[in-house]
Amino acid sequence: MAKLKLVQLPVPPPTAFAATGNVPLAAGCLAVSARENGLEKKGLELEVLDPDITDKEGDSQLADRIAKDEPEFLGFSLYLWNTERSLHLAKEVKRRSPSTKILIGGPEVNPDNPFVLSETGYDIAVSGEAEHTFFALMETLLKKEDPRKLPNIAVRELDGKMGMFSREENASFPLTSYPSPYLQGFVPVDPARSTYLETVRGCRSQCTYCFYPKSSNVLRTLDIPETIKLLSSLKDKGAKELVFLDPTFNHRPGFEEFLDAIIDVNSDRAMTMFGELRSEGITEKIADKLALAGFNRIELGMQSINKETLKRVKRFGSPEKVAEAARMLADRGIELLLDLIIGLPGDTPDDVMEGIEFFYGHGLGEWVQVFPLSILPGTAMRKDAESEGLVYLPKPPYRVIRTPNFSPEALSSTLFRSEDRLDRRLDETPRSLLSDPDPSVSDIFSFSPGLSEKFALEDFSLSGARHVSIWWRGDNLEKSKKEFFDRLNYRFNKDPFAVTDLVLYPRSTFDPELITEIMEEFSKVPASYLSRTLAHRGENMLHRIVLVLPQGISFPLEWISEIREYIPVFQEMEWEEAVRKSEELGGEFPGARIISKNENGSAWKILKENADPESVTFADRVLEKRWCWEVLGYSEK
Template sequence: MCAVALLQLPLPDPDPSLAGANVPLAAGYLKACLPAALRGEVRIPPRELARYGGDAAILDWLADQEPGLTGFSCYLWNLERSLWLAARLKERAPASRAVFGGPEIIEGRPLLDHPAVDAFVQGEGEPVFASLLAAASRGEGRPLPRFTRAPLASLEALPNPYACGALEARADEPLYLETLRGCPHRCSYCFYGKQFPSVRRFPETFLPEVFALARARGVPEIYLMDPSFTSARGMEERLALLASLNPTGIPLHAELRLEAVGPETARHMRQAGFASVEAGLQSVNRAALDRVGRGFRREAFLRGAARLQAQGIQIRTGVILGLPGDDLEGFAATLRFLKGHGLAGGAEVYPLAVLPGTALHGEAASLGVGYMPAPPYWVLRAPGWSETDLFRGVRLAEEELEGELFPPLVPRFADPAPGITSCLDLRSGSPAASLRGLQLLERAAADPGSLGLASCVTLLLSAAQLASAVGLDELRRLGERLLAANPFALFQLVIEAQSTPPLEPALHLAEAFHRPGNYFDRSRYYQEDLQGRFSARLYHLTANPDAARRHYEQVPPFDLIVEYTPRLLSTARDVLEEHPILLIRHSLKPEEAKELREIYKGLSRLLVFQSA
């Protein structure tokens, strides 16, 4: 068999916790479905590289594996990046084959004509994976089947990837566990129920080994990937089994319908270890729900929520902004419903995504639904919604739920893992710039791919560098080289200055680090923002409280970072209570840490620590 590489790229975001959720479960199943003697030929990238590595670093890893076949798990957030990597890998290794699978692969899409991809698989990949490998191993230039609609897998025959060693259970990430596949519901905006209409259960024989492994490795959470945990029969028996397998109480999480939660179900869920659940409300507007085929029984929903809350189980409630047939008034009623019943704290609001392959996608034109043609496919207009209304809906949700739908983008001031560079200190005159920073500049000029850049990069700069035409040009050339080698990277440009940095040079610099059409920019389309770009972000770093106060008075197009000093608690508490990003470069005394935790309650991600 030829060597095989399997790759799943994470959701792009500077928040490292989101990258940490990138567990390659699909790759694990593909590896597990092969005979044990062949699994050693399957390479899955080191977890830190897949989570944090930039485009050039991941491309180098792929090329080093010399794979005869590379499989990409494609989701809306990584499709374009996967296509770029497949094309670059083909340039380096023309004989290597690229196979794309995952939810983005739908028959009839123009994507299927992409020249960098040799084969596309729609559906569950396990039944066809071995035959694709055999065809690739035969080689001799023969093409792979261009498109395959895979049959449903026999779940009884699938080894669990953790139990067979295809995936490592780790103490720094959740363990993703499937106990069933398929969904009985037919929501028109969801592809899962359409593609996998029947509910199929995995055999339970592997569960004792998986739970024992999770305990031994210190797994922080077991995340049940079932699309609707309450949809299969025998719920109480399943919960009793989970309780017997989870004596140490590893936190469990699942998605379910609250209407299906009875008094005994809630109690048994607590005994099994459930700490949290996701419950899709979407809307309380019955006309909108009827239009998308979504059921909702108000009183049963509330009873189920109350029962789980009485057991101390947290509820995350999903709400969709922009459903056809809903409107701003109906959306406001949904938010009031959540607030009125103690569910606002766990509410998660998302713009409607018109996903390819869904029933909604097929009838969007006839319904008058407009949407982004590229990921994330967010709605732009719909019956009851203008684009202006959708922006108003975001503001309304933030006001009613007292939170931000689009959290602040917090730069990283430390490298996430050995060999992955996430922070470059290029400030003129700083020790780091004169040593490590300048060495990196020289390497970037010769070979930008050799830097081992992360997918999110912070560049520390000084205002003096922007004031100099020579310094600005040098930084712009650096940006162009880094972006060419890492076109999907997110760049955070942090300018240290006692007062607001010069605006025009800063904007000119940001252009060199920005690739128009970046998925991350589209994913923040509904965030009203002075900068207008998110994949190349400008920050003002200052230790001057007066400069911070002027920032909040004048609101320039920079995100503010305040460098912490102990005197801020006594002389500039008003600045801290505005909750800027706070850069902490030294250890805190216990009383300082306590005060900052109180001021930043619920906003701890804005506290950023950097070693001196």
């Protein structure tokens, strides 16, 4: 029997204890397609790799696991955040299991994405909605026939280069063709994770920056009875938060009747819900029904205050209508996401700031999110990028780096000006893994010349977790620099996409120039989505440095202040000291790494109320995860 494994790698979160939001829905839908079309009966064994595995294991661990039984077929779902790591993993699996035929698909796989098509390690690329194509492709491969006759397929040629894509064909199958992968057992219903579902494919909007219009402007819907049956089943399985992936949730026909049906099945509000809506059509009555149905978060994208820009990118709509609809929803206690994009063709930096002021003027400033434009594969904007004067990164996140109205400096300064006005950071702050080792998890490595660290891994050749910390301990760090850098680079070669926190744990001061030398070592590692995503801040989300000052050792305040100009600094302390300094942590004083093992309820409350939450971290893993989820909001909810 031939085996097919389907893999979706997670969004790398800012900290090891944050939820990834990884739901392999696309992989599950492909597995359902194979099953419903009888491929299991024809000798194909199906497996969707559990997200609990993909969320935790590092590159080498995953490659070993996938290749262990040498599956005949392996499929990766490529998204903005996981493309480079998936392609690396494909190469590693191929090296371990050369006979495995590797397939890739997802939004990143398009004829207009030379980055993906120039990569090696996979055999076949599939573009567009894939259920019908995938079934036909797998049947063809099982028969050992040539798949080039199928639509939306590109095959690697004998010379090692990818061939041209076959004819493009939009999907037209009814959504009732396939049952939900949740009900088929391919995707687990986990109360701790969001449950993603689609009740509509296709999009009537033709926004040029969005991938959705590529599929079709004809809506294919899962009818109301089938949707309610699915929701009831998901509720019975313990689903707590439903995320509707429908491109524009309220564009579906019979939307009001649809909400009435959801209200019936969720009358106890046991499930909360999220969807993306257009402001047009939202009335007081619709807002009431959204709240009654359990929608506690809704995204309304205004994108720009400039109406000419909205026409140019085919978003259209009215900012005033967005504000009116947002006010209705906010009045009913619904949390909002109000989008503004930096760098849209026709916009200027002033347009972005005026958009923020517009929302403040309507009492909606707290909900605004501002982010740079990405020129995504498969979009009309990518096709027209040259004529529009848009220059963008050729690799994820494909962020625009210049437009006729935005220089690179103006793009960054507009983001920072937006943050100043909104009085908050608009992207996630990297948070180092500073917890004590756990013998069951390979995520703490230690280089400690002359010392030993219980449970920490001293063998840097071992496969690590998706997020690791490497502790460099010693009386004189500079003295052991060459040996440490050799080990550090070995780790990077072993797991190049593992998020790595380098923790400096000295017993005496060191020359701050050492930090520059470490960053130079980091720069030798090929860049990736995670290292690029905060590059405009001078931050590296993939490889980070943090200084921890051991308890009981005094360091000159001037030296600490100088180091804090470059990297975060934490002082080990007990609950009592952390409470005493709570209001100054991260300000006048370094942050606190609380080493007390027992929970202190009153101290927790004081820190939660008074301290900068990013300035508090815990040696105890249970407390660290609780802080990340309860205080920082890094849970799934």
